[in-house]
Amino acid sequence: MPEGPSLRKFQLLTSPFVGQVVVKVGGSTRKISVNDLNALRLQDSQVHGKNLYLAFVAVRGSLGPTAEETVLQGEAASGASPPAQGGQGQVCAPQMHPQEEEPQEPQHPGSEVPGAAEGPGNWLHFHFGLFGSIRANEFSRANKANKRGDWKDPAPRLVLYFESGGFLVFYNCRMHWCSSPRADPASDILSAEFHRGRALDALHTPSPICYTLLDQRYFSGLGNIIKNEILYLAKIHPLTQGALLALSDLERLLDFAVRFSSDWLHNKLHGRKLRFQIYQKEQCPLGHAVIKETLGPSGGLKRLTWWCPQCQPAVLSGDGDPSPVTE
Ligand SMILES: [Zn+2]
Incomplete structure (x- = not known):
């Protein structure tokens, strides 16, 4: 598995593509539906330990800012949250979940659990295998024959072509959608490892x-x-x-x-x-x-x-009290 420094290099390779829209996809992975990535904008790239996380958002026409951007501008204006592209060490939740705003609930700044994301995230989490790697604007070529004597180029798991004409190629990695760059996959309802x-x-x-x-x-x-x-x-x-x-x-x-x-x-x-x-x-x-x-x-x-008290009736506990008594 590549170590931290390799991951930093991978992140450097991805960063020129942040802000760009995916125009074509390819790759052999079956862990995710690669076509879902079509027409999305790469919003952020983060590395935590040996893990790379790429955030994607929908692009909503060319008439104006996306809902995400609108929310971001609002948050930036109110000083509630740093801008999305701030980079390292940020919890992803604030900029990624515009629909889940709860305007009718009183706001209690600071009372939220850190990282308590509302709703599913749109971060693609990459785990790299022993020979995992990323290439930008080039494919990996076979440098020796395989066991059968073929000079076969490695098959990319994922290829993302961007609007600028450049592309990113991901080799020997597993990927899954997750809600936050630091979520433990075992507790992440969107992870295959849940x-x-x-x-x-x-x-x-x-x-x-x-x-x-x-x-x-x-x-x-x-x-x-x-x-x-x-x-x-x-x-x-x-x-x-x-x-x-x-x-x-x-x-x-x-x-x-x-x-x-x-x-x-x-x-x-x-x-x-x-x-x-x-x-x-x-x-x-x-x-x-x-x-x-x-x-x-x-x-x-x-x-x-x-x-709904009719569709969701209270369950009675053994002693006949409605379950449960609030603390
Ligand atoms: Zn009902």
Whole structure:
């Protein structure tokens, strides 16, 4: 595996392409759908340890700035967040999640968990194999014959052609979408390495399920919108103790989390907004009145939560109390 300095070189190779739009794609990878990268703008390039992260955003026509850029300008103007291209050491969440703004919630600066990204991210995380490498504007050529005696050039996993006419070629690497440049892939719902067993263990506790879902140790990238939406889809009351739910219900909730996040990412990459079922709604899709309340552990992060008391009935614990009593 290439070490840190090689990764820095890889990042230097990618940086001239930051700000450019991908006009054509190629490569043999089947870990991601390479065509998803078509027409996206490379927004940022970061290296953390032995990992390279490239951020992509949708380009929305040529009429004006993208929603992302608008948000960025707003944030820059208000001094709330540094500009996107600032480079190293930034948490990616602020500049990447414009749709997930929650204007109706009171803002508590500093109360958010660092890196608690809202919704799926659009960072492509590269892990390089032993002979992993990146080339800019050239392909790697065979420098010796292979075992069969062929002089066969290495097959790139990914090729990105940019509007300037230049291109980046990625060899011997694995890649997956993730929500934040430092997320542990085992806790990242968008990662192929997401550890379901660990997530199920975390959910299967006496804690209210809506608290656990926002715990970034187990669900990095899962934010308040996803929490509200998947609890509605799974028909689970947000304050239900995870331990009272059948394992099959928790499995189903995880399935919704993964599917919802992937769909959202897909929409985001294509510049489309996702329609919500319950988040910030007054009625659920079946026309029932929705309850809105600020929920969270005592001393912890409290977030506005929407649920339908009819579609998501409270589960009774053994002693007959509605589950659970808020702390
Ligand atoms: Zn309902």
